[in-house]
Structures are given as C-alpha cells and as structure tokens.
Amino acid sequence: MPVGSALSGLRVVEHAGFIPGPYCAKLLADSGAEIIKIEEPGIGDSSRRFGPFPGDRPRPESSGLFQYLNGGKLGITLDCRDPEGLDILKRLLKDADIYIGDRNRSEMAELRLGYEDLKPLNPRLVVLSVTPFGETGPCCEWEGSDLIACQMSGVSYTTPTVVDDPPSQPPLRPGGRQTDYLAGVTGAVAVMFAILARGKTGRGQHIDVSQQAAAATFLHQEIPPYTHDPGGFYQIHMAKRKRSGWGPVGYLPCKDGYIAMGCREEYQWRVFLGEVFGPNWGDKKELSEVLPDFSKFDLWVIINNWARIRPMIVEWCMRHSRDEIFNLARQKGLPIAPCNDPSDLLKSEQLKSRDYFVEATVGESRVTMPGAPFRLNEYQSRAKGRAPTMGEHNREVFCGRLGLTEEDLARLKKRKVI
C-alpha cells in the first residue's frame, strides 16, 4: 500500500491563517489529502510574518513556521469579498470534500459562505469552523490566542508548579503555542468523524470547534475533584494555586541541565534509592533518619518527607550528567528522562531510527523539521513539499481545473481579486 495515502482522493479547501486551521489541514495532508490553501492577495497568511527566519531576516517566503504548516499545499490567492472571487471559491467548493475556515459566523454569513449557503451548493461538503471560542455564545466574536485559551480553559491555573510568590508568578501556559496546535488536531478529528458519517449517510455537515473547549478537555484531573469531592480533595489540594503537583514527580537539576523524575510506585523508589542513588543508602545518615527501615517504607514516607529527601537527591544529581542518570535509569527500568532541548532531539537515535524528522526548503536553506505525529502501516518519511509562494498555483487551479483563461487571470489580477 502506498504510504501516507490513507486520505488520498480527499480534497480540502483551506481558508484559514496562522496555526489552528492550517495545522488541521497539514495533518490531513500528512495522510495524503490534497489541500488548496487560499490566501488574501497582497496580504497572505499571517504566519508568513512569524519566525523563525533563516538568520532572523523576515521574508514572506522564508518563514520556518509557514513552511512547517503549509508544506506541500497548493497555494492560491483569492479575494472572496469580490463577487467574482466568491464565485470562484464556490466552484472550488462544489468539488471539494472538506472546507476549513476560521472566521466567525457573522463574517461567514456576510461573505455568503455560511453553511446555509454552502449546503445546497454541495450537500456532501464537510464544513469545519475552528475558532477561539466557538460560533455562538457570549464570546463568539472575541479574538483569541493560545495564551488566552490556556488561561480561559483552566489549563494555566492548574499548572503544577511550586509558586512561592504568586503575585510575581502568573499562571503559565505550556511552552510554544500548544492550544493552537491542539485546535488543529481537534478540528481534524471532528472532520474525520464527519467524513465517516458521510460514508453512511451520503451527506456532509457543519462542525463548530472551540479552541477554549478543546483545551478544557485536558482538565480531566482537575474538574472531577471539584465535582466529586468539593469540600474534601478539591478544597485541600487544588482550590489555591500554590501547588506542587504530585509530590516527588517533576524536574530536578543535575550537572548539565535537568532530568524528569517520574518514580511514583514503591518498587521504583526502592530501586532508585537502593541501586541508583546509592547502594549503601543506609550509610547516608540523613536519609536513614527519614527512612530508618528500608523494608518497611511505603510511598507516603517519600511523599511526606519530600522536602527533606529532595535536597539529598538533588545533591547527588548535581554530580551526574543527564546522560549518566538516564543511562542508569534505563538499566534499572526506571521512569527517569533527560530534559532535552532541540539539539538533543535532532541527535536522538530513537527519532533517527524511526525516520521521524523531515527535511524542507525554507527560503534558500534545507531545514530539518518534525515529522507527522503518528504513522500508519509501513511508514516511510517523505521529504515535505515546499510551502507555496503567494498564488503559486493560481494557474494550475484556476485555469487547469476551473477552465479560466489567461485573459481571465490577467483581468482578475488587475482587479486584485487574485
């Protein structure tokens, strides 16, 4: 079976910018769907203006982010506010399977691209709207961002950190722009549900994905305490933000960086204390004060005495590098991992052996990028097609597929419709 082709034959028209909509389309493209990406003439997708850029020189064809999100897509320019532009879009949608947009409902209605307008045009069309808060509700016209979704979903407030000075330490978002990508994955999931439903009914449908709600689904550990035991567990452990998470689990400094300490079962702690931390742990006076009887300790001893045990373990870690600790942990089957940065990732034998990274052209350079987040069947990594320059495939799409002539193209270009 040809690889990366699970969704071959599916035609997607993408009418979105920055991360959520384009990443959704990228995921479908990774599995073989064809994407026609629409950009506004002269303006283009905002991610063209976001880095990283080679040598920090911003150029619209050199954005690393744009390349990652839009590699291999067919790029056209189209002003859908113009009646001729709208007509062209509708002709494209007539033959498409999936339409991805990120505008709010009133904008779409204004453009005459609401679902009520599209359904009669192509009853098989799956229309995805991915927006910060959803298409209806008190916040439906609000602008959003990853930061706002993290803060308004509870993800940031429930970040397990030791917050010594809350006024100077606001609730954190995860690194990067996580919920922007999450919104894209969630959109792709909903699209595939709709495609599978279409297999039974022969009909498309409309999907409304909210980035805030997608992020809020990650609160599976946080909402239950509030609803199951509000006066007990929630009140004691979670109501206030000064949290430390699950006791001993977290990141510890070591000689050349940090490691993730993940031991949370008793047998793991016995192995760590007995065989990694120090075979003669009983000789460590301070530790034996806290853990006098190795045969009788249970996990709660570790948790309850973590404030005393942690400095001893950190002192040991500071004498070892990430790799040393990781290798020791691997030998013993312990859940301890190095805190990597991208240079480590790019050198990782694990990722290399799985052919994870792909190479792509950004401006004039060849750059390594992450590959697809999952693989089907016999996977083969493919070089990512280059992301389109503005309107690169206008001719191919408008003339080749819709039968417009060169004169039409010239005329539309002159009117700035394309």
Next chain:
Amino acid sequence: MNSLPLEGIRVADFSWVIVGPYSTQWLAMMGAEVIRIESTLRMDILRRQPPFADGVQGADRSGLFNGLNMSKKSCTLDLRRPEAIELARRLIKVSDVVVEQFSYGMMDRFGLSFESLRQLKPDLVLVSVSGMGRTGPLRELSGYNESFLAYSGLATITGYEVGPPVLSGGVWADHATGMNLTLAILTALYRRSQTGLGQTVDISMLESVAAQIPEAIIDYAMNGRATSRTGNHDRDMAPHSCYPCAGDDQWVAISVRNDEEWRAFCGAIGNPRWACDPKYATAQGRLQHQDELDRLVSEWTRKREKRWVAEMLQRAGVPAGPTLNVEEVVHDPQLNHRGFFVNPEHPEIGRRLALGMPWIMSESEGTIGSAPTIGQDNAYVFGELLGLSDEEFARLVGEGVIR
C-alpha cells in the same frame, strides 16, 4: 437527524490510565461500542486514586476514572490465564479496532501479538500507543507524562524566565497524544472503509508532543539557537502575557498579535503618553522593550477587574481574556452556552458533572453515558457477544478467569 459516525464499530480497548482512555472516550461518544478489558486484580490506577465521590473510596467512585471513560463498557479478564486469552481473542475476532498501551512486548507475551491478531482477523485496525513507539533503541523505555514532556523538549521551554522547567497544566503529553491517537484511529478506519484492508497504528507520545513545538526545533535547525523559557511571553508577539488585576490572584491575559491590534490597544486604554512612544510602534520594538512594556501595562490593569478589562479590550478588537480557576471554568458562560459540561447518571454515585466534547456537529450529536462500573458488562460481553452458556460463564467466574 443524528447520525453517529462510529455506530457499528466495536473497539477492544486494552488501554488504561489516561492517553488511551482519553482517546477511546471520543470514539465511544461518537457511537463506537468501546469495551474496556479490565481486571480486578490489576485495576486501572485511576480507579484507585482520589478524589472519590463524597470522599468514600471505591473502584466505581473515582472521579478521574469516571471522567475519562464515559459511554464505555467494561469486562474483566485475568489475562495471565490461557482461558482468558482465548476469550480475549474471541472478543477481538468480533471487533473492528484493538487498542493497546502496554509496555513493550506485553501483548506478545500474552499471546496477543499483532501478527497473530492480523491472522485471526485480517481487517482489524490494530493500534499501539507508547512513550517512544514500538521500534527504536528506546522502545522499552518506561515512563509517564513528565518523561515525554522532558524528552520531547517541551519541558525545557515551559517555565518562568528565571527558574527551572515545569510541568504543564493538564497531563499534557497524555492528552496531546490522545487527541492525535483519535485522529490516527479515524484515519485508519476511513482507509479501511475505502479498501477493506486492515491498518496498523504506532503512535509515540514523544513524536506527538514534538510535532507541536516546531518553532523551537526549526529555530535550532535553522539558526543553531536554543529556545529559552519565557513564561507567558511569545517569540514574535508583544505585549503578550498575564497581567495582574484587582483582587487576590486575579489575572488577565493579553496578546497583541500585530501593529494594528497595538494601535487598538492604545486607543482602548486612552492613548496614554507612554503608549505613543514610537519605540513600541513595531512588533520588534515592543519585543525589545518587553519588560518595560509589561510593567506599564500592569500598572494599568492592576486596579481593574479582570473581566472588565477583557471585555473592554475585546470590544476594541484586542485579544484578551481573564484567567479562570477550576470553579470559574465550570461556571464559564461561554463553555456552558456550548453545553460543554455533561452530567451522566452513574449507577453508583448518581450525577456528577464531567467534560463533554469540544465540537458541535450539525448531524452527529454524540452520546453521553456514564462510565462503567468494573466488570459491569461481563454478562453482555461473554454471554451475549461471545455466546457462552450460563454454566460456562459461571464456571469461568468461579475459577477466576473472568475477574
């Protein structure tokens, strides 16, 4: 007209804890019959962890389990017993999807290797989720959420500017992978529907998480530069942070994405003199003077109520939103308007609020049922689906095979 996309699809779900169940819960809500294969001898950790309903411990009273396993069924098998493996194979033979999340080699040791299952039923969708993937030198690595956040590089870029890496909110690696896993399963089911062919999915938490930090990886590959921890700042946008508001631990998030929004922001706060300084006119300038800018914005927000600030800025077209704690999220008008919170009736503990779906689909509404009690559906699975007689069923229960 409610058309559930996965009606008629049966999932033999060997996964547990968070990543697998989070993923299969979406399948169950959208019509699949998801049967969790559990065991009272080796219970899902979440059934054993508090919070329990009303503070009373019980395998069927766990908030964490009940919130991640809605609309699913549960059967119990002691997979160390050959007869249990035989029953598992029979269940798989009438299923469409198998999901497993065991440590490396476990399925093989059970006698349920993917090769043998492929022979048993060629068109199965066979799904494996693990930390590192089922191939590669680190395939046997055991670990949890924090290990994969660390190994993938996300931990290193999460935290305050001055300070160590920190965990992310949610159980980030599990949940992020879980949503990707759902996509992988649906993609495989689609392919199968087109070709009749079985599919195999191998998803690694490391690869799912790393796919969501391209900016940091590409910056290094392109410019040799490591991304540092920047708190709530953004690499390209400023002002972009959480600003203190009136009250105890109250914050508002503001993210000005471009110069147009910056001008709107200045206008909204009354065009104070400092904001008109040309050094802030461009994104580059605002990033360069970010610390000073944050201080000035904080002075403005500090005496004002967070919701008032957010609404006022949004009216001017500036992205802003209040920081919400758990209680505020549960009462958030926007999420409630969407019907995001659900309240299924559970046989033992009654109705408890839980999280629903982040999508609203015009023709596929999704169903919300409660999570199963442990072994709740043994009679259905072994009696009805697999056709065991009452005597046979009783014998297997008595001998601890169904347990």
